[in-house]
Amino acid sequence: MIDGLEPEPDAAAELFGDHLEAGRAFTTSLARHGEELGLIGPLELPRLWTRHVLNSALVAPLMRPGRVGDVGSGAGLPGLVLAITRPDVSFTLIEPMERRVAWLERQVNELELANVTVVRARAEESKLFDSLDQVTARAVSALRTLIPVTAPLLRAGGELVLMKGAGVDGEIGAAEKAIRKYKLRDVEVLVLGEGVVPANEVTRVFRATVG
Numbered sequence: 001m002i003d004g005l006e007p008e009p010d011a012a013a014e015l016f017g018d019h020l021e022a023g024r025a026f027t028t029s030l031a032r033h034g035e036e037l038g039l040i041g042p043l044e045l046p047r048l049w050t051r052h053v054l055n056s057a058l059v060a061p062l063m064r065p066g067r068v069g070d071v072g073s074g075a076g077l078p079g080l081v082l083a084i085t086r087p088d089v090s091f092t093l094i095e096p097m098e099r100r101v102a103w104l105e106r107q108v109n110e111l112e113l114a115n116v117t118v119v120r121a122r123a124e125e126s127k128l129f130d131s132l133d134q135v136t137a138r139a140v141s142a143l144r145t146l147i148p149v150t151a152p153l154l155r156a157g158g159e160l161v162l163m164k165g166a167g168v169d170g171e172i173g174a175a176e177k178a179i180r181k182y183k184l185r186d187v188e189v190l191v192l193g194e195g196v197v198p199a200n201e202v203t204r205v206f207r208a209t210v211g
């Protein structure tokens with residue numbers, strides 16, 4: 001077995017349900033090829049499941065049937081993991097880097113994911129403005145700069161679901177101007193994964209509605 005695969009079998013079963021085999025296949029590919037393709041650092045291998053894959057899957061229950069954009073998908077986090085766990089939702093993975101786009105497309109083919117489109121672009125140049133029901137992002141940038149990049153992609157009433165670390169409250173304070181400019185309402189921070197993943201892997205989500 002490759003290091004880093006499934007040290008948390010109960011959490012994996014709970015979060016992936018019927019889609020656990022696909023989750024394992026994706027994680028195995030990422031463990032095998034992620035470092036050489038520059039998708040993950042060598043230190044990430046032992047914590048691929050908990051810190052990256054399970055962490056991404058925690059957001060799946062927040063997804064609504066409709067069209068979701070994942071800005072800066074990189075290795076497919078959270079976009080591919082969400083597409084695996086939520087076949088009822090259409091995902092558009094937005095990523096500018098050619099090698100990462102090639103990886104995402106290869107995974108879509110290998111995992112036979114019919115609910116994913118990959119767009120090679122920066123979000124600001126993606127021509128997806130006003131079109132999406134929800135937008136996710138993980139490890140892309142602080143809210144102050146992330147909100148101006150993600151909020152314009154949403155239709156009126158659409159929702160930001162931005163994965164954040166423990167510093168999210170400070171990021172919200174620094175993003176006040178952007179929160180006002182993009183007319184974000186119902187702003188809240190959700191804490192996900194308590195009792196499911198190890199305490200140090202609990203994640204936070206900045207959630208807000210546009211307009």
Ligand SMILES: C[S@@+](CC[C@H](N)C(=O)[O-])C[C@H]1O[C@@H](n2cnc3c(N)ncnc32)[C@H](O)[C@@H]1O
Pocket residue numbers: 071072073074075076077078094095096097100121122123124137138139140149
């Ligand atoms: C640190 S990586 C995180 C990747 C992945 N979301 C994760 O959690 O592992 C940030 C990614 O965001 C992409 N990115 C940065 N700015 C972007 C933008 N304006 N629009 C779309 N993608 C962007 C980068 O190319 C990179 O793949």
